[in-house]
Amino acid sequence: MKDNVLLDIKDVTKSFGKNKVLTGISETVNKGDVIVVIGASGGGKSTFLRSLNCLSKPTSGHVYFEGTDLVTLPDKKLDEVREKMGMVFQSFNLFPNKTVLDNITLAPMKVKGMDQNAANEKAHELLKQVGLDEKADAYPSSLSGGQQQRVAIARALAMEPDVMLFDEPTSALDPEMVGEVLKVMQDLAKSGMTMIVVTHEMGFARKVADQVWFMDGGQIVEKGTPEHIFEHPEQDRTKDFLSKVLEQ
Numbered sequence: 001m002k003d004n005v006l007l008d009i010k011d012v013t014k015s016f017g018k019n020k021v022l023t024g025i026s027e028t029v030n031k032g033d034v035i036v037v038i039g040a041s042g043g044g045k046s047t048f049l050r051s052l053n054c055l056s057k058p059t060s061g062h063v064y065f066e067g068t069d070l071v072t073l074p075d076k077k078l079d080e081v082r083e084k085m086g087m088v089f090q091s092f093n094l095f096p097n098k099t100v101l102d103n104i105t106l107a108p109m110k111v112k113g114m115d116q117n118a119a120n121e122k123a124h125e126l127l128k129q130v131g132l133d134e135k136a137d138a139y140p141s142s143l144s145g146g147q148q149q150r151v152a153i154a155r156a157l158a159m160e161p162d163v164m165l166f167d168e169p170t171s172a173l174d175p176e177m178v179g180e181v182l183k184v185m186q187d188l189a190k191s192g193m194t195m196i197v198v199t200h201e202m203g204f205a206r207k208v209a210d211q212v213w214f215m216d217g218g219q220i221v222e223k224g225t226p227e228h229i230f231e232h233p234e235q236d237r238t239k240d241f242l243s244k245v246l247e248q
Helices: 045-052 075-082 100-112 116-129 145-157 175-190 202-208 226-231 236-245
Strands: 005-016 019-030 034-038 060-065 085-088 163-167 194-198 211-216 219-224
Touching: 005 045, 019 045, 019 060, 019 194, 019 219, 034 045, 034 202, 045 060, 045 163, 045 194, 085 145, 100 116, 100 145, 116 145, 145 163, 145 175, 175 194, 175 202, 202 226, 211 226, 211 236, 219 226, 219 236, 226 236
Parallel strands: 034 194, 034 211, 085 163, 163 194
Antiparallel strands: 005 019, 005 060, 211 219
């Protein structure tokens, strides 16, 4: 495997009973790539993203992350590898009974054995990065949705992952809060973080993606640079989808 390949996805399928949600996806993601996955709801985007860290284990196929096939790993080993794969969901999943600082320091201390001072220092750095250091002692319930999602991003970054997976990170937010989260993600992309982002935010895809993958019916129907996908799509399904979302 080439040194710069981070994820090598080979013929991944996923079925829930008789319902085939992913149908034979093969793709590679290189270090530093920002991949944005777009498509209509129900096209398999979230299942695809969750298959990359085996939160949703593929029915068949292989997902090689840094050369290791995650599909065949026992759970304990899989958990160890997942430490290098940050994930941010639609819902923020913060611990409501812990402060912002404690939410961020918990995993590095518990999983990596980092001492309290080092974990606190790292957490404050990350909170500055997402523009929320003044909220370190606040509880999640006192934060807006946009602030909670930025804390969730900081928490994922605290484990120093090699890739960040975002599953529609702005879809649960009020419209005026979307921009503050996308700005943090944009800065992250500029810093060289490898990112795979499932989103309905076409402006973000245009501005930030190295590649846009259009998914429909459990397949990647078309992929290319933002310019190719948005200005010169080739597939009818891509054209049809974009004509609907870009008119809005």
